[in-house]
Amino acid sequence: MTLAIRQARYLVLTLLAVVPLAGCNIGKGPDFSIVSGSENTVLQPIVEEFCKQKNAACTFKYEGTLDIGLALQSEAGVSQDAVWPASSVWVEMFDTRRRVKNLTSIAQTPVTLGVRKSKAQALGWIGRDVFMKDILTAVNSGSLKFLMTSATQSNSGASAYLAMLSSALGNKPVIEPGDLKDKTVQDTVKALLSGVERSSGSSGWLADLYVDQARRGTLYDAMWNYEAVLKETNDKLAGIGQQDPLYAIYPADGVAVADSPIGFVDHGRGAEVQAFFNDLLAYLRTPDIQKRIAATGRRIPLADVAATPEPLWNFDPKRLVTAIRMPEPAVIGEALTLYQAALRKPSLTALCLDFSGSMSGDGVTQLKQAMRFLLTPAEASRVLVQWSPADRIIVIPFDGSVRRSLTGSGDPLEQEGLLNAVLGEQPGGGTNMYACAAEAMRQIGATKGLSNYLPAVVIMTDGKSDDESRRFISQWAATQPHVPVFGITFGDADKTQLDSLAEATSARVFNGGSDLAAAFRTARGYN
Amino acid sequence: MAISRRAFGVGLLATGVAGTGGYFAVKDRPELQGLLGNRTTLTGFIGGEKEAFLADPDVIRALGSRGLTVQSRVAGSVEMVREQALLSQNPQFLWPSSSIMVDIGRQNGVKIRNDRVVLNTPVVVYSWQPVADGLMKAGLVTRTGEGHYQLDLKALLDAILAGTDWSKLDVNMLYGRARIISTDPNRSNSGFMFAGLALSLLSGNLATSESLAEFGPKAQAIFRNMGFKSPSSGKLFEQYLAGGIGGEPMIVGYENQLVEWILADRARWDRIMAGAGAKPVVLYPRPTVYSAHPLIVIDEAANRLVDALTTPALQQLAWEKHGFRGPLGTPAGNASGAVAGLLPADVDAVLPMPDAGTMLTLLDLLAR
Numbered sequence: 045m046t047l048a049i050r051q052a053r054y055l056v057l058t059l060l061a062v063v064p065l066a067g068c069n070i071g072k073g074p075d076f077s078i079v080s081g082s083e084n085t086v087l088q089p090i091v092e093e094f095c096k097q098k099n100a101a102c103t104f105k106y107e108g109t110l111d112i113g114l115a116l117q118s119e120a121g122v123s124q125d126a127v128w129p130a131s132s133v134w135v136e137m138f139d140t141r142r143r144v145k146n147l148t149s150i151a152q153t154p155v156t157l158g159v160r161k162s163k164a165q166a167l168g169w170i171g172r173d174v175f176m177k178d179i180l181t182a183v184n185s186g187s188l189k190f191l192m193t194s195a196t197q198s199n200s201g202a203s204a205y206l207a208m209l210s211s212a213l214g215n216k217p218v219i220e221p222g223d224l225k226d227k228t229v230q231d232t233v234k235a236l237l238s239g240v241e242r243s244s245g246s247s248g249w250l251a252d253l254y255v256d257q258a259r260r261g262t263l264y265d266a267m268w269n270y271e272a273v274l275k276e277t278n279d280k281l282a283g284i285g286q287q288d289p290l291y292a293i294y295p296a297d298g299v300a301v302a303d304s305p306i307g308f309v310d311h312g313r314g315a316e317v318q319a320f321f322n323d324l325l326a327y328l329r330t331p332d333i334q335k336r337i338a339a340t341g342r343r344i345p346l347a348d349v350a351a352t353p354e355p356l357w358n359f360d361p362k363r364l365v366t367a368i369r370m371p372e373p374a375v376i377g378e379a380l381t382l383y384q385a386a387l388r389k390p391s392l393t394a395l396c397l398d399f400s401g402s403m404s405g406d407g408v409t410q411l412k413q414a415m416r417f418l419l420t421p422a423e424a425s426r427v428l429v430q431w432s433p434a435d436r437i438i439v440i441p442f443d444g445s446v447r448r449s450l451t452g453s454g455d456p457l458e459q460e461g462l463l464n465a466v467l468g469e470q471p472g473g474g475t476n477m478y479a480c481a482a483e484a485m486r487q488i489g490a491t492k493g494l495s496n497y498l499p500a501v502v503i504m505t506d507g508k509s510d511d512e513s514r515r516f517i518s519q520w521a522a523t524q525p526h527v528p529v530f531g532i533t534f535g536d537a538d539k540t541q542l543d544s545l546a547e548a549t550s551a552r553v554f555n556g557g558s559d560l561a562a563a564f565r566t567a568r569g570y571n
Numbered sequence: 572m573a574i575s576r577r578a579f580g581v582g583l584l585a586t587g588v589a590g591t592g593g594y595f596a597v598k599d600r601p602e603l604q605g606l607l608g609n610r611t612t613l614t615g616f617i618g619g620e621k622e623a624f625l626a627d628p629d630v631i632r633a634l635g636s637r638g639l640t641v642q643s644r645v646a647g648s649v650e651m652v653r654e655q656a657l658l659s660q661n662p663q664f665l666w667p668s669s670s671i672m673v674d675i676g677r678q679n680g681v682k683i684r685n686d687r688v689v690l691n692t693p694v695v696v697y698s699w700q701p702v703a704d705g706l707m708k709a710g711l712v713t714r715t716g717e718g719h720y721q722l723d724l725k726a727l728l729d730a731i732l733a734g735t736d737w738s739k740l741d742v743n744m745l746y747g748r749a750r751i752i753s754t755d756p757n758r759s760n761s762g763f764m765f766a767g768l769a770l771s772l773l774s775g776n777l778a779t780s781e782s783l784a785e786f787g788p789k790a791q792a793i794f795r796n797m798g799f800k801s802p803s804s805g806k807l808f809e810q811y812l813a814g815g816i817g818g819e820p821m822i823v824g825y826e827n828q829l830v831e832w833i834l835a836d837r838a839r840w841d842r843i844m845a846g847a848g849a850k851p852v853v854l855y856p857r858p859t860v861y862s863a864h865p866l867i868v869i870d871e872a873a874n875r876l877v878d879a880l881t882t883p884a885l886q887q888l889a890w891e892k893h894g895f896r897g898p899l900g901t902p903a904g905n906a907s908g909a910v911a912g913l914l915p916a917d918v919d920a921v922l923p924m925p926d927a928g929t930m931l932t933l934l935d936l937l938a939r
Contacts, residue, residue, distance in 0.1 A: 132806070132810070133799060136799070136801065136802065140656065141656065142644055142645065142646055142657070145644065145645065146622070147806065147809075148809060149809060149810070149813035149814075152813060152814065152815070152818065217734075217747070217748050217750055217796040217798070218795075218796060218797070218798030219798070220795060296746065297746075297747075298746075298747065301814065301817075301818055303810070303813055303814065303818075322626075329836075329839075331842070343815075345812070345813065345814065345815030345816075345818075345848065345849075346812055346815070346839075346843050346848065346851075347842075348842055348843065348846035348847065348848055362848075364744060364745075364816065364817045365817055366745075366746040366747060366817065367814070367817050367818045369750065369796075369797070369798040369799070370798055370799035371798045371799055372798060372799055372800070373799065375798075376799075
């Protein structure tokens with residue numbers, strides 16, 4: 045599956061949210077919706093079979109950990125009948141109103157570092173214990189970079205990050221409140237995170253990115269992801285004839301293990317819905333189904349079923365891994381804030397904002413609202429997407445051409461300056477997003493110490509642009525580093541141009557149709 | 572006045588009154604309420620360890636025949652008697668897992684109409700065979716003549732406080748320091764009881780408020796080392812089973828939890844016993860504490876639930892299918908084949924819990 049198709053699927057699932065998957069015979073099984081972490085995509089067919097048996101219409105929506113958590117915490121709650129996040133820790137943290145019932149772990153999967161085998165060989169990591177300090181040495185010497193999801197948006201990134209913190213604390217049983225203030229700990233983890241080459245808000249998307257790049261002939265060094273997702277990725281790599289799999293490194297000083305729990309959210313739709321959920325749970329625990337779940341590389345400790353070990357990439361789901369102890373929720377919260385505010389690799393983000401004539405009225409109002417959210421620390425920090433003073437922000441309002449270009453850091457005062465400039469813009473003129481993207485690229489390329497940043501271009505547009513895609517793409521291809529160009533659509537925008545731009549630059553398009561601020565927030569998780 | 576009304580009903584039946592009289596007779600007999608379709612739905616919070624019991628179709632049927640439908644949501648025992656976010660939802664009953672919760676609830680202004688202990692179960696430690704084998708070698712675990720494991724909890728706590736590695740306790744397959752995890756004592760009862768037990772063991776005697784100054788910090792260190800603590804016993808037990816020996820080498824739970832889990836799917840248990848993986852093991856701390864499960868009535872209507880749960884039928888279901896001992900710690904009926912021999916008939920070394928005042932001070936200390 046190409047990234048574009050997978051993207052399209054994500055979009056369909058995310059945006060429309062309602063995709064009937066089984067027969068629609070009226071009066072049989074109930075309609076049943078599940079919101080899940082993207083790593084469970086591979087389990088969807090197994091659930092669908094059950095829905096089919098019950099003649100129920102099941103729908104899936106894939107969201108990041110934080111999205112599921114925030115929804116659980118909100119007044120309205122989640123709208124789905126079941127939640128299936130990567131780890132129960134987030135349910136404990138966010139479900140303060142105890143809406144989730146029968147939360148049950150379906151499988152376990154540790155978050156590990158998959159390293160391109162030839163790279164692992166070069167680092168001398170094959171067949172020996174590798175500790176987090178070895179990873180740090182490799183990052184510091186410039187010989188290792190990795191993909192990792194945003195710790196504040198996605199469980200796999202948060203897990204890798206917590207394992208880094210635990211290791212930096214030495215042989216302590218668990219991270220305690222005061223520990224995060226330790227300068228040495230902060231410096232160590234910051235140095236580890238400087239190894240991030242690409243980030244995202246979704247573990248599944250990150251794995252797709254890895255395969256997609258491999259298909260185009262580029263192999264990233266490494267990726268933090270679930271053991272099971274590494275297996276999925278390696279299967280895909282083998283499928284495209286790639287001989288260099290991701291070799292699983294389990295830091296010997298401890299990794300975080302995801303427990304993939306599914307839980308019921310009662311919306312008072314009657315006993316039939318609750319019974320359906322109970323039956324689904326029972327189905328997922330039958331030996332045959334457990335065998336199939338285990339075949340995906342997931343661990344089911346007491347079931348005595350496991351995928352066949354694959355020594356080629358160091359995979360053995362029966363091998364004991366040392367699990368780090370999860371800290372208290374308050375400590376996790378503190379750690380995530382620290383990540384976003386200080387330890388993550390700084391971002392260099394160019395925001396291309398469409399101020400063409402068609403944006404008049406609601407369009408401009410909503411765009412300005414979204415910018416107010418994104419550039420107001422108190423608001424952005426509520427959902428952990430705030431900028432840090434180390435970030436660089438480029439704001440480029442455009443219409444038929446680039447209007448002007450503003451730069452600032454994530455310092456609150458500079459954010460305010462950028463915001464005021466955006467608020468002063470009025471709609472008018474034609475639309476040429478490529479002109480803006482080219483200007484953004486030029487400015488990113490001219491940034492001092494570019495390798496210290498995670499660069500990205502984000503284009504927000506509502507309409508069809510003058511088509512200069514061919515010229516832009518060839519220019520993009522000739523420029524290093526390759527900066528991903530994300531898109532945020534607005535209104536009834538023609539998505540095709542943004543889609544092909546995102547596909548060509550290994551990025552993603554987000555739908556800002558109903559909630560532009562939410563779309564910007566999600567996009568921030570990728571940068 | 573359920574009893575006299577029931578007697579009245581029986582009386583009417585006995586004299587053979589038919590028609591309207593018969594209708595009233597049935598109406599007033601709790602065990603026949605379900606026949607008339609006038610059901611009472613009761614909502615409340617329960618400790619997670621009782622979730623499966625209340626979800627059991629036999630239990631639902633037995634309650635249903637008495638006209639009762641129970642809608643429960645899981646919450647920690649401690650939080651359900653203290654948290655305004657939960658109490659403001661106007662539960663009709665609370666079913667925590669320790670008698671002290673009745674006092675604590677009362678102190679927090681919960682309007683308690685009635686309370687009665689309906690079930691009992693001792694606090695145990697769940698671990699895995701390889702861990703138990705190692706600890707036996709290290710002398711922390713012994714095996715009784717009947718094959719039950721006893722744990723020298725005091726010695727284990729001392730080892731944890733000293734930062735002892737698993738390997739030093741002859742548990743060589745685990746990396747890092749020895750640890751035992753309980754639920755959050757400020758929210759859930761098994762953690763709460765474990766805190767009381769730990770404080771008593773560390774003090775060398777039943778803990779009192781005087782013990783706190785000297786031994787409170789040690790108890791605090793034990794709990795700090797746990798990191799994230801689940802808010803409910805049921806969830807922690809699931810975490811233990813799902814996490815396996817690597818994720819959860821040792822947890823605190825209730826005796827009935829494993830029984831219930833075995834009985835819920837015997838074939839699964841047989842597969843585990845026959846399989847190659849590490850097997851769950853129950854360790855009885857010596858001494859341990861008993862967890863009583865008092866049903867707290869807030870809305871008068873919930874008195875009917877107390878009556879129902881103390882009937883022989885439901886007591887027998889509680890023991891035979893869910894491993895709960897009766898109000899006095901004795902089994903009601905026979906445990907079936909799958910768990911025969913798994914549980915000792917009685918647990919002799921039992922310590923009382925420290926008093927509510929000591930426990931509340933300890934809770935504050937552990938919340939810091």
